[in-house]
Amino acid sequence: MKNNEIMIQVRDLKKEFKKAVKEPGLKGSFKALFKPKYDVVKAVDGISFDVPKGEIIGFIGPNGAGKSTVIKMLTGILTPTSGTCTIGGKIPTQNRKSYVKEIGVVFGQRTQLWWDLALRETYMVLKEIYEIPEEDYKKRMEFLNEVLELDSFITSPVRTLSLGQRMRADIAAALLHNPKVLFLDEPTIGLDVVVKDNIRKAIQKINAESGTTVILTTHDLEDIELLCKRIVMIDKGKKVFDGELSELRHRYGQMRELAFELKDAEDISLLEYDKNFNLSADDLSVEVNSAAVKVRFNSDIASVEDMLSYTLSKVHVKDINVKDADIEEIIRRLYIGGGDIYETSVTDI
Amino acid sequence: MKRRLRIYKPFTRAGILEMVAFRVNFIFFLLGEIMKCFVMFFVWKAVYDSSDSTTLYGFSYDNMVVYLFVTFLSGYLTYSDGSYVIGKEILDGSIAMRMIKPVNFDMCFLFQELGGKIFQLLIVFLPITVGLEAYRWIVSGCFMLNVPMFLLYCLSLILAYGINFFFSVTYGFLAFYLKNLWGTDIIKGVIINFFSGATVPLAFMGGFGHILSFLPFASLSYTPVMIYMGMYDMGQIAFYLSLQLVWLVFFYVLSKLVLQSAMKRLVVHGG
């Protein structure tokens, strides 16, 4: 099998929703009673991308950007208003039943397990639904057991599972039929650090051993940093970035963080970075927590060396260090900036 | 007092807004419920056609039609959903959020529901009474509505709602013990329906019906309906209205007692 075989192909995908508009208050409600008004909302507005087989791709964007809508179209839940998406050569809405056999879906906020029954029962039912032969089922369960460690709770009713156990169980349920593509919608939401780490390792292992293509949406950027080589970012229904993570870091990674502790907290008034370096609010943020100070700045405008020497010349510090801004910082800047500004940046990538 | 009532104004408002938001659902639901009246309308017609006498237990066919619809109307307007709402909040634990607010917790339900009732008054009470009076006018050839009786009916209706509300609250706390809503609510509906004479007038049940007329369930719809139809004389009206008042006080006190005992349980439950 070729390594760069295309698994998912999305072309100019659009989805519009009709939304009732209501004026606020009692009067507005009565008005809507007689004359309901509708707005057309473009939730997804012409998105295209390809995903090669076996890749883990991160799908990110602020709340309401249209991420879920794209995922729901890719999983055959929603019918696109226009545009196409094909997965393994199949179109979700045309041959849904054969199509969904090739994908697995996990919605982090909504379990697909039988709430009142022992976990094993869910797997037994899924085995029938997906027509998995007994032998494959056994092998698959063994593998999933090993990766996700289901053994300790497979006989407990689902409602008694902890959130972390439930997520592992849900992922196993989505993978039972060995799908070619796995959709993970917020798989680490609400989990503690250790459990998150386990889940990420499991995803990596599954990807490596079964060659499953993974589409991951998340708000936890650590997920992205640890799992994905490539990310697609969307905002207001449009794609604003598509490329490797390192590229993103390179493009927008001029931000640095200078952290130090003042010997005398009063001294903070002596530091005037904005005037001295001509940094706009976009390129500079100063966080003061009594004596601890964190300065984030754009190193293209003010070099690290200048910042350091300026700081040391003005005040006495106990401890000082300089860090690369992490991916979280970059993405926060992208989110705040909004789609319009960065569309121009995308074209030259 | 005025200030205390003002606290609950937002709840009433929320009740109205909720009703407005779900108006279409509400109307369809209502149409479904009123279907039963139309079924019985035809069944009673056949029954009176089959009978040799024109009245059964003091009810003429026209009386029966009025009885059917006014019973439906009264039952609907005095219906309280408190048991289901409270039961649901108890089972999913959201009742704790009510407890921490500086307002009287059953009063929140009351005023919220009253908001809904204002809306129902407009789109249920008005059309049905107007339609019914038109029917009576056409059938009898004269205007039948007796204004003082109608006002007494309204008074009785308000008392009936009060009884229903506090009964419902009391019943809702059963969820603490039974951990069930669906079944218990069906049972509650059946009990109220039967014992209040919603299907067949209590007068048809002879001595047994007479006993039932003293129970709280009769106070829920049978009493107001009989007043509306002018089937009670002044003495009876005075008696049954005071009986309603007695039941109202009874269920008010009972609901407070149950609330207190349930509160203790709630504290034990939550860690």
Next chain:
Amino acid sequence: MRRYLKLHSIFIKQDLKKLMEYKVDFLLGAVGFLMEQAVQIFCLGIIFSTIPALCYTVNGTVVDSWSFHEVLFIYGFSLIPKGIDHLFFDNLWGMGYWIVDKGDFDKYLTRPINSWFYVLCEKFCVDALGEFIVGIALLIYSTLSMPAEVVADINWWRVIPVALVLPFCIMIFTSIKTATAAISFWTKRSGHITHMCYMTNDFAKYPVKIYNTVVKTAITYILPFALTAYYPAIFLLRGESVWSLPVTVLISVVLFGLSQFIWHKGLRAYESAGS
């Protein structure tokens, strides 16, 4: 088809296991249904105690009449297709009330089986056994209470055709529920529409001749619940209305096709929840 039957039996087994977990709920639900029916029948008894038989009259002359036990028979028969539909396909109510509204329908679309079938068979509603049992009990009781010559007329030539038509009666219930539940794909909630249509089946529990033309036409051809109760029951009892049997088959098939059409249209309009 065989695969779907197998799946359905698996779902039923799972639900029975669930039942064991919630015995009290089941018990209370069954008691509630049983009480509801008991009260209805008791009231029917009270009404009939005032008259010798229920008559259909035109200008004062009796055209047709039904004894109390005949009405009970019709009433009992009406509970059987209703109860079976309720027992196996109750989840359609959930569609209209919350499954679509909360976006829970997503789940049904990510599985490689027909979404309608999946919704349909996911819940096995044991409470409905109450309805079914009351129906059977009423049929037996009313038959035993009827004059011997009436009972003697009920032969295999009546029982077999009705038994053959019974699945189509059930299909009428299921199709009406399906079509109205599918409206929720556009409106998010439609349980109340289902409720409204479902309630008209109350009309079918009594002899349809007592209704006026509008109601009669509506419950025979539009929301054809009369075809699920009065017509087959009266055919069993008296051999009347033979025409209704092929009509039941025809109308139920048309309704089923229509409901599937609406369902599939609806799937394309489904908007899920959230953004």
